[in-house]
Amino acid sequence: MTLTLLLEQIFNGLQAGITLFLIAAGLTLILGIMDFVFLAHGSQVMIGAYAAAAITIATNNFYFGILAAIPITFVCGYLLEWLIIRHLYRRDHMDQVLATFGLILFFNEAIRIGFGPAALFTNFPSSLSGFIEILPDTPYPVYRILIILVGLLCALGIHLFVSRTRVGAMVRAGASNPEMTAALGINVKILFRFIFAAGATFAGLAGMMIGPLTSVEPGMGEPLLILSLVVIIIGGIGSVRGAFIAAILIGLVDTVGRVMLPMLFKTFMSVSTADTAGPALASMSVYILMAVVLVFKPTGLFPPKGA
């Protein structure tokens, strides 16, 4: 019984970790290459989730919703960079924090005005609502497996792109030394805008996929933003590989801890105390992990070379 539960939680942790990676992949490049503290990345998750949910509800077709939402998030990211972000690269971190905090407020309120304060609920199609037996007697939802697979595919794609292509080499060069990259004649402005829009798209994709599992509501991106910042810091700013490893780690610690800690606490505490303390301490453990990593490796586990 406990082993089945543990296995199930490990899969849930993987799914959460993969989702976090999709959000963190773009953000780590934005932080690493552009040295830009972008707090409104969580809003991109929300925009993706809302775009997919709204189109799904309107057309009654889940796949169409996702397919239509992907270009929408790309355009959103592209426009955001062009309108506001590019004016902020040369400012210091404080200004960036303040301006992107303002963006969060704006996006949350805009969504609240457009769709109302209540959550939108969508369902994935019945063809995805079945279960697969990952081990004998251990059924697991197909939809979550699908998220893990899509996420892994994206991770592989990002990895191949960054490590094998010419543009990827520019991205890596930018992560270790942006000025030098620009000096070599690479059009950093276009590169930045492209990375920004791609990052927004992956974050939006994460939002679209978790939409049916959680509630699609204003402000849904912020908890994910904070967690993906933790992922980026642990992985090392600018490192996609570091972000992947850290995301899986954080997903597992958070999810497994949330279930296992209350069970552990119940052995020596009253049930209600354990139910309050367990999940909160599981959330805490993520930050403890990050603080420990930073104390011993002040630039994260995999800092890009030359940074």
Next chain:
Amino acid sequence: MVLDLFKKFTTLWIILVVLAFFPIFTSTFDLPFWNDVVMRIMLLGMAAMGLNIVFGFGGMVSFGHAAFMGVGAYCAGISQYYGLDNGWYQLLMSAVSCGILGIMIGFLALRTSGIYFIMITLAFAQMLYFFFVSLEQFGGDDGLIMDRSDFIFIDLYEPLRLYYLIFFILAAVSIMLMLLIRSRFGVILQAIKSNESRVEAMGLNPLKFKLTGYVISAVICGLSGCLFASWQEFVSPDIMHWTRSGDLMIIIILGGLTYVAGPLVGAIVFLLLEELLPDLLHVVFPSIAENWMIIFGPLLIAVVLFGKGGLMGVVGNRFTRPAARKDQ
């Protein structure tokens, strides 16, 4: 000396005098609600002034100072839960706990710099946040309802007693900050902001000064939080949510981060906007009056893009001067 402080920090003195006489204005025009708003301005302004020691003068972008407000508030709440409702004792407790926590967090966090520093301070704040969420005995997520603390000889339930208690502590903190920024310590802290390795080359240990500044700012935020608990008559982890750390930073940048009075100006503008924007929107676009943040967000972006140096900087150096320009 006193005259010198008066000349250097004119804006701060003017604000303090206005705050001292503000209740006369509200009682004349019968607007008791505004006393409440001004108390909130003073409390958040005090916390932001504390944060500004590290943020504006030390150049360390701490994204977790709301946690110290929360610890201060819980010092009041938990003390009262166990029957210790002496307010002076609670203030002392808040100062001591935030001081100790400040030393611990500051020591670990100051090993990093730049974005990593922003994130590690956020991490510690989140840890404390979830720690208080996990305390079921003290209400967990729902918080703890409490009475105003018992400051001996001052009955906070009498009208305006709380107002003047907050005012005098704010005034004391302000005067201390004016002296601090002009002192040797303050000058070295600002020197570290502009060039840390040069300070090190002069034979000084920057970490010592940064850590001291961090602890002082933590203690001030703790005092503000302790009084905040009495003002709100309620403590919950909400007081230390990460968005409040963001609010404090907004307040500072809005007011102008190289000025001692900046955070106070910022708090006045921030909270007045929070109060007045919905009313204003109600007149112009009644349908979105509740969504005043849709105006406030772009306003922040505009301040960043066009208003260098915050409001104190925009209003100009004719009336106010950067706190320590001569020393820099």
